[in-house]
Amino acid sequence: MSKHIIELVDLVKDYDGTEALKGINLYIRQNEFITFLGPSGCGKTTTLRLIGGFEKPTSGKIIFEGVDITDMPPYKRKVNTVFQKYALFPHMNVFENIAFGLRIKKTDKKVISEKVSRMLKLVNLEGFEKRSVDSLSGGQQQRVAIARALVNEPEVLLLDEPLGALDLKLRKEMQLELKRMQQQLGITFIYVTHDQEEALTMSDTIVVMQNGTIQQIGTPEDIYNEPKNAFVADFIGESNIIDGVMLRDYRVRFAGHEFDCVDKGFGINEDVDVVIRPEDIRLVPRDESPLQGTVKSVIFKGVHYEMQVDDHNGYGWIVHSTSMEPENTDVGLQISPQDIQIMKKVSAI
Amino acid sequence: MKKAFGRFYLVLIFAFLYAPVLTLIVFSFNDSRSRGNWGGFTLKWYSALFRDRHVLSSLYYTLTIALLSALIATVAGTAAAIGIHNMKKILKSFVMNLTYLPVISPDIVTGISLMILFVFVRLNLGFTTLLLAHITFNIPYVILSVLPKLKQLNKHMYEAALDLGAKPLYAFFRVILPEIMPGVVTGFLLAFTLSLDDFIISFFTTGSGVSTLSITIYSMARLGINPKINALSTLMFIVVLALLLIVNKRSSANSKNGTAVMNI
Numbered sequence: 233m234s235k236h237i238i239e240l241v242d243l244v245k246d247y248d249g250t251e252a253l254k255g256i257n258l259y260i261r262q263n264e265f266i267t268f269l270g271p272s273g274c275g276k277t278t279t280l281r282l283i284g285g286f287e288k289p290t291s292g293k294i295i296f297e298g299v300d301i302t303d304m305p306p307y308k309r310k311v312n313t314v315f316q317k318y319a320l321f322p323h324m325n326v327f328e329n330i331a332f333g334l335r336i337k338k339t340d341k342k343v344i345s346e347k348v349s350r351m352l353k354l355v356n357l358e359g360f361e362k363r364s365v366d367s368l369s370g371g372q373q374q375r376v377a378i379a380r381a382l383v384n385e386p387e388v389l390l391l392d393e394p395l396g397a398l399d400l401k402l403r404k405e406m407q408l409e410l411k412r413m414q415q416q417l418g419i420t421f422i423y424v425t426h427d428q429e430e431a432l433t434m435s436d437t438i439v440v441m442q443n444g445t446i447q448q449i450g451t452p453e454d455i456y457n458e459p460k461n462a463f464v465a466d467f468i469g470e471s472n473i474i475d476g477v478m479l480r481d482y483r484v485r486f487a488g489h490e491f492d493c494v495d496k497g498f499g500i501n502e503d504v505d506v507v508i509r510p511e512d513i514r515l516v517p518r519d520e521s522p523l524q525g526t527v528k529s530v531i532f533k534g535v536h537y538e539m540q541v542d543d544h545n546g547y548g549w550i551v552h553s554t555s556m557e558p559e560n561t562d563v564g565l566q567i568s569p570q571d572i573q574i575m576k577k578v579s580a581i
Numbered sequence: 582m583k584k585a586f587g588r589f590y591l592v593l594i595f596a597f598l599y600a601p602v603l604t605l606i607v608f609s610f611n612d613s614r615s616r617g618n619w620g621g622f623t624l625k626w627y628s629a630l631f632r633d634r635h636v637l638s639s640l641y642y643t644l645t646i647a648l649l650s651a652l653i654a655t656v657a658g659t660a661a662a663i664g665i666h667n668m669k670k671i672l673k674s675f676v677m678n679l680t681y682l683p684v685i686s687p688d689i690v691t692g693i694s695l696m697i698l699f700v701f702v703r704l705n706l707g708f709t710t711l712l713l714a715h716i717t718f719n720i721p722y723v724i725l726s727v728l729p730k731l732k733q734l735n736k737h738m739y740e741a742a743l744d745l746g747a748k749p750l751y752a753f754f755r756v757i758l759p760e761i762m763p764g765v766v767t768g769f770l771l772a773f774t775l776s777l778d779d780f781i782i783s784f785f786t787t788g789s790g791v792s793t794l795s796i797t798i799y800s801m802a803r804l805g806i807n808p809k810i811n812a813l814s815t816l817m818f819i820v821v822l823a824l825l826l827i828v829n830k831r832s833s834a835n836s837k838n839g840t841a842v843m844n845i
Contacts, residue, residue, distance in 0.1 A: 286740050306743040313744045319737035323759045333745035384745065 237262040237388060237420055238283065243292035245278050245444075252278045254444040255292070260388075260422065261437075265414050267423045269431040270441035271467070276424045279441075280390050283422065284313045297387075311388040312381035316396060318373045320365045326352075326376055327361040333384040351379040354413060371402045382413070388420040395430065407433050428468050432456065440464050461575050462505040469509065472549050476506035476574070484574055487543055489522045491567065495574040505575040510538070510552040512571035521564030525549060527557050541565060602818060609811035616806065626812040636813060639797040642708070646783075646793065647776035650715030655769040657716070658723025659761070665724065666731040680721045691718060692785035699786065706788030714786035715776045722775060723768035726832075730764030767831045774824040777817070 236259040243256040253275045260266050268276035281287045283294060285306035294302045301309060312333075320329050330351055334344045352358050355375035365373060374394060381389055391410070395403045411434050414421045425431055431438050432452040440447040440455060440463075448460040459465035462473045476486030481496035486506045498504060518524050525543040537556040541549045541563060549565060557563055609627070613620025630636055665676050683691060695717065699710045738760070742752035758765070780795035787796065794817060801810050 284740075284744060286743075306740070307746045307748055311744075313741070315735075315737040315741055317735055317737065319735045319741040321738065321742075321756055321760075332742070332747075336746040336751070380741075380745065 235262055236260065237297060238422075239293075239295040240279070240283075241293040241295065243279070243282060243294070244290045245275075245282065245287065246290040252444050253282075253289070256444075256446060258439065258446065258449070260420060262387075263418055263420055264436040265411065265421045265423065265434055266437045266439065267425060267431040267435040268439050268441055269425060269428060269467075270447075271426055273443075274441040275444040276426075276439075276441050277392055278444075280313075280392055280422060280424050283388075284311060284390050285309050310386055311390055312384050312386040313390040313392065314374075314377050314381050314394045316392045316394065318377040320373055320376055320380070322364075322366055324365070325361065326357070326363050326365060326368070329365060329376055330380045330383050332380065337384075347383050348379075351383045354382070354416075355379045356409075370397050371406065374398065374406065378410075378413070382417065386419065388422060389414075391421060391423045393425055394423075395425075403430070410434060432468070440467060442467075459507065459573065459575070462507060465505075465507040465573070465575070470550055470552075472508045472510065472513070474506050474547055476504050478502045478504050478574060482569075484572065487523055487547060488545055491572055492569040493572040493574060494570050495572075498574065498576075503577055505577055507573040507575060508567055508571060510550040511536070512567060513549060513551045513553075514566045515539070515541070515551060515553060515555075515557055516564045516566045518562045518564045521566045523565040523567075525563060525565060527559050527561045527563060530556055530559055532556075605811050606815045606818070609808065609815045611808065611811075614808060626808045627816075630809050630812050630816075633809065636794070636797060636809070639792045639794050642711075642791055643777060643793040643795075646708075646712055646715055647773050650712055650719055650776050651769050651772040653712075654716050654719035654723050654772045655765060658720045658768055658772075659727050659765050661720065662724045662727035662731060663757075666728060680724050683718055684721050684725070688718075688779070688781040689785075692782040695782065696785040706786065708787075708791050711783060711787040711791060711793075714782050715779065718779070718782055719772035719775060722771045723765075726768035726771060727761055727764040730761040734760055763831065763834075767828055770824060770828045770831070774821055774828065777824070778821050 238260040240256050240258045243253055244251065245253040256275070256279060268279055270276050278287070282289050285301070285304060285308075289302065292302075293300055296310070321332065324332070327345075327348055330348045331344050334347060339347075348361070349358070352360060355378055357372060357375050357379070360368075360372070360376075365376060368376065374397075377394070394410075395406050398406060407430055410421070410423075423431075423434065432455075435452055437449065438452055438455045439449050442463055448455060448464045450458070455464065456468055459468060459471075462471075465471040466473055474486050476484050478484055478495075478498035478501065479490065480500055481498075482493055484491055484493045484495070484504070484506060523543060525541040528540045528542050528548065531538045533552075536552045536554050539551045539553065539557065541551055543549065543565070551565070608616065610622050610624070611620055612623040612625070661680075665673055665680070668676060692714070695710075695714045696706070699706060699713070704710050704713075734757070739752055739757055742756040743749070747755065778795075779793075780799065783793045784796055784799070787793070792800070794813065798810055798813055798817075801807055
């Protein structure tokens with residue numbers, strides 16, 4: 233695998249006594265598209281700002297290509313940032329915005345105009361050189377911000393929720409475009425978002441964060457299919473999460489019944505979290521399954537129906553299915569052993 | 582009926598407010614020395630004004646003090662505004678209250694306290710103390726006109742400039758200053774106007790030989806009525822009015838731009 237371009241070592245950030253980051257250890261490989269994913273306040277933006285150099289960590293180190301850059305000011309770092317609300321310079325036109333970094337480096341005028349037009353082509357904004365940035369739409373401003381960062385040929389591009397202000401359709405288009413740019417340019421993208429779908433679509437690696445700690449690092453498939461704990465499972469897509477007891481290897485008890493499962497290595501009678509994806513539950517006639525319940529609500533979601541089925545213990549199961557059972561029907565809930573995911577209880581989240 | 586009454590009331594108010602100034606302006610063109618009688622139109626008081634060495638010297642001091650104090654207060658006030666803008670909440674509101682204090686405290690208090698301070702630190706009252714006093718009362722107005730512009734800035738703009746390789750000073754002059762320039766210019770004009778306008782603080786903080794126009798008018802008026810005073814006051818009134826109109830026009834244009842930026 234390719235070399236590590238950035239390493240974060242025991243990164244701690246303290247804001248007036250509240251710990252935003254509680255010791256982050258992470259390496260980022262060259263040319264990968266890595267996403268920091270988590271709810272607001274989880275520390276993802278703080279981590280990005282530390283890499284950009286806009287803030288100093290309370291303790292810990294940031295290594296860039298083997299060199300400690302923890303105390304290096306942002307204008308000396310070989311990274312560039314696309315900010316959440318673009319942060320374009322309103323008194324400059326599109327050309328001048330993109331040329332800003334090149335002018336500082338005293339690049340030759342001809343080279344500047346060549347590079348700027350190449351960038352405008354990359355972000356599909358040819359012919360926009362003379363336009364004022366205020367006259368552009370949100371999506372176009374976003375593209376200018378990306379071009380302004382990329383024209384400096386950074387080794388790493390940092391993106392702080394860059395698509396947050398765009399409407400859904402535009403956001404989906406830009407997701408694919410960003411991915412295309414990253415592959416075309418072959419540089420490392422570090423992306424911050426709270427949108428799990430966005431993270432799953434674009435990333436090579438996802439880092440799920442919560443409360444200033446890393447919950448899980450893995451490929452999108454890993455994170456979705458093998459969430460490490462209940463938090464990750466809940467954050468990445470909807471999940472049914474209930475308390476269970478591991479009776480022995482391959483046997484778990486939850487919702488008042490015993491089930492076969494594929495997990496082992498837990499203690500005898502250890503308390504665990506049981507996670508089941510809503511699309512992994514099948515509704516069958518009530519006599520065909522030991523786990524039974526009553527349909528309480530049905531919502532049409534387009535591709536599937538979302539139903540809530542309350543069992544006898546009062547737990548409301550979320551079930552996704554392309555076929556629908558009317559409300560107040562008694563049904564059985566069938567779950568295959570490989571769809572039952574057992575997780576260690578996370579203490580004190 | 583109601584409408585007519587409203588109009589009448591409005592005229593009455595304006596008459597009440599502006600009658601004195603109007604009388605002053607009219608009588609500055611009066612050929613007679615008397616304040617009661619109209620003796621025909623003349624410009625002789627204006628030409629006498631520009632031959633009076635005392636008046637010319639105070640005009641020179643007034644303009645020099647206004648220009649210098651406005652310039653220095655603009656630089657200091659803009660720097661202060663940036664500092665205040667980046668403060669933490671509690672400290673910020675504390676410093677903002679301190680900033681408002683000179684604005685709301687009576688001129689006579691400011692004037693006397695500055696005089697006492699200058700005497701205490703053994704500064705000879707004169708040009709320097711006058712300039713220092715004007716800078717002091719001008720700074721809060723610059724801060725108050727620059728701060729709203731800073732609030733409108735995208736808070737990541739400065740970071741974006743650093744990110745693209747700009748050193749802090751370059752980022753300030755190339756990115757931040759152009760954005761807050763309207764507020765800085767308004768602050769400068771306001772400071773210049775207030776400095777021209779000031780009498781009380783100048784009166785207490787200047788020494789012999791250095792007087793501003795308003796002090797000269799005051800001392801002329803004490804010696805006896807001279808229609809030159811009318812001419813001089815008229816000129817000052819018109820200059821200050823013109824400057825204030827410019828400041829107001831700029832501020833309203835700024836706030837319009839402000840909302841336009843917010844709407845994006």
